[in-house]
Amino acid sequence: MLVILMAIFTATSGVFLTFDNLVGNVLMNSMILLFVALAGTFPILQQSIDLSVASIVSLSGVAMALLVSDYQLGMLALPIGVLVGTGVGLLNGIVFAKGKIPSFLVTLGSLSIFGGSALLITGGYSVPFNSPAIRQLAIGHVIPQVPNLVIWGLVTYVIVSLIAWKTTFGRYTYALGENERVADFSGVKVDRYKIGAFVLSGTLCGLAGVLLSARITSATPGMGSGLLLQSIAAIVMGGTALTGGVGGPHRTILGVLVIGVLTNGMNLLSIQSFVQEIILGFVVIFAVAMSMDRDKIDIVK
Amino acid sequence: MDKAFLSPDSLKIDLWKAFLSGMKEAADDFGMTGSAQDHGGQLSKQISQIQGAITSGADMVAATAPSDAGVQSIAETAVDGGVPFFEYWSMGKWLFPSKIGPEFVQYQIPETFKAGAIPAKILFEEMGGEGNYVAILGPKGHIGSYRVEGMKMAQEDYPDITLLGSQYSGGWTRQKGREVMSSFIANHGDDIDGVYCNNGTLGLGAATVLSENDMAIPFTGFDGALSNIEYINNNGPDSGEPYQVQEQAAPPFWQGGWAVAKAWDWLHGWRPSIPERMMWTRTLTVLNPGLDQSKFSDLDTTFATPDKYNSVAYSDGHSPYDWKLASVHESGEDWDPQHALAPIRKSEWNQLKWDESNKPNDLSVPSEYDDADLFDQVAEDYHQRNVNGNNPYL
DSSP: OOOHHHHHHHHHTTTTSHHHIIIIIIIHHHHHHHHHHHHHHHHHHOOOOOOOOHHHHHHHHHHHHHHHTOOOGGGHHHHHHHHHHHHHHHHHHHHHHHOOOOOOOHHHHHHHHHHHHHHHHHHOEEOOOOOHHHHHHHOOOOOOOOOHHHOOOOOOHHHHHHHHHHHOOOOOOHHHHHHHHHHHTTOOHHHHHHHHHHHHHHHHHHHHHHHHHHHHHOOOOTTTTHHHHHHHHHHHHTOOOOTSSOOOOHHHHHHHHHHHHHHHHHTTTOOOOOHHHHHHHHHHOOOHHOOOGGGSOOOOO | OOEEEEEOOOOOSSSHHHHHHHHHHHHHTTTTTEEEEOTTTTTHHHHHHHHHHHTTOOOOEEOOOGGGGGGGHHHOOOOOOOOOOOESSSTTTTHHHHHTTTEEEEEEEHHHHHHHHHHHHHHHTTTTOOOOEEEEEOOOTGGGGGGGHHHHHHHOOOTTTOOOOOEEOSSHHHHHHHHHHHHHHHGGGOOEEEESSHHHHHHHHHHHHHHTTTTTOOOOBBSSOHHHHHHHHHTTSSSOOOEEEEEOOOOOHHHHHHHHHHHHHHHOOOOOHHHHEEEEEEEEEEEEETTTTTTTSSSSSSSOHHEEEEEHHTSSOOHHHHHHTHHHHHGGGGGSSOOOOOOGGGGGGGGTTTTTTGGGTTOOOGGGGGGGHHHHHHHHHHHHHHHHHHOTTT
């Protein structure tokens, strides 16, 4: 699907296949979605789901912006903002795993709690800050012509993919998605790895919130809106099944790029935004149909 | 120059449809095309759309950021792309267009306090100068919510009017208006004699709840949506239904055309002076035909009948505006803005909610803001051109 889209836009727009557009627009504008989609991949691999990702992005971004603007913490605010994401991810995981409450319901509730918290601590206002150094972390260029946000995204993608492939945590994540009971009988500390997936999800969303705030030198309580459904679409288009155990973060980037390329191409062609919504819906369905490995999925619901 | 791009909050809103119509009409007059993509309140999406538009050849951008804090990012996106940029309504705290770059041509907004005070005065008069009212304020953090300061100023002249409660709605939709009005009625019931709505669409939502509760009381509105103008035409004080006393309208159709005319000038070498970089737009008051306009003759506003307003704002390609006349490049010294504009002076920054509490420590204010004579000259020039020129509402 990605190749087809790129071929279409290359043929219809003279500027689509330029370095500036592909890196400065497509990749740059896809990176926040990449973080959030990577975050959502691990719970889905375990046959769970994290619906609170967008709210965690907002909460982390707002926390970071407030620490910079009101408490003058400067760069120190960045790791604290990420830790806010880690912390609320840990809460999600504990309530889910130890409380034996379905992740769908836990994160549906925490979506509202985190979103409401972001509104409460900002009073509903946006939180601007003035820090060129922090902004440069997102929009500066350590490598000429490549925005730092793109480097952050690609480095994180590699690390997260290695976690999935090369670590015990990664292997057990797949095992839990394949068959949690078998994994449990095999001596896997199931709760620990379930919680771990949500901690990782929260951390990546925290990173997304902090970098999004850095990019726009402000934060708003609704800054993560729209990311939840797009991230789930990207995860599934990449080939990770909602039934768990199949796919992985290394494939999620494909779904993210499909959305990024499609959005950019339609913007370049000045396609009306209402029409864009319709086209995006069709592409999601077709992309999932093309990327699903049906041999590995017994039941489709 | 051949492409103009608009980045509004939502193209489902009449205001932005009218804005886009004006932009397209002016673009057509200058041999260009106009297009738009709405961002739905998502700043990152808006940045992406503006980048895409510039990459694909947009020669100017007009936009409204989802919140005040987002203005700098979208302005810088346009500046990085080297295209003239016009911002409406939202504005960053202590953000001077000249500090962002020469491409940030102009920021425009209806005068917030005055625009907020005029509907309040009409409402209070319609309530007979006494009684209780409630206020629906729109989303917090949006500059539209600053109109409430004008409402408070107006109330000082009406000691027998009491504000029972005010509430932010969290959005500009009818549903939000319904939700807030329902809670007001639950708390205050028949004690409510009038409703100050910060936006016409919110007002129409509130009106449905009032109607369900048989409360035929007056309410206010802002932003000039077509549905509000129709409601005003169809529901007078004697209709037995809740009735909207007025619609306070920025002239979105004119704003869209103006942005294109000034972008055309900018691309042909014209550069605005500092006072022209941030300007107030005069609002229009579309008064309910059932109200006596002579009672409000002391208000500093331009009145328009609903039909007159519709014929201009929703003329869809056949407006009475002459866009080439709005261009300095095309019309030279005879150029005519065709609507009232005035520079935003230093003494009026409080209307943008720029105060000491949010002033950056290292801020340097452009020195021109201390030159009152310069601002007087620009204000007088725009005033004379407007009163002597082509104003379709006069």
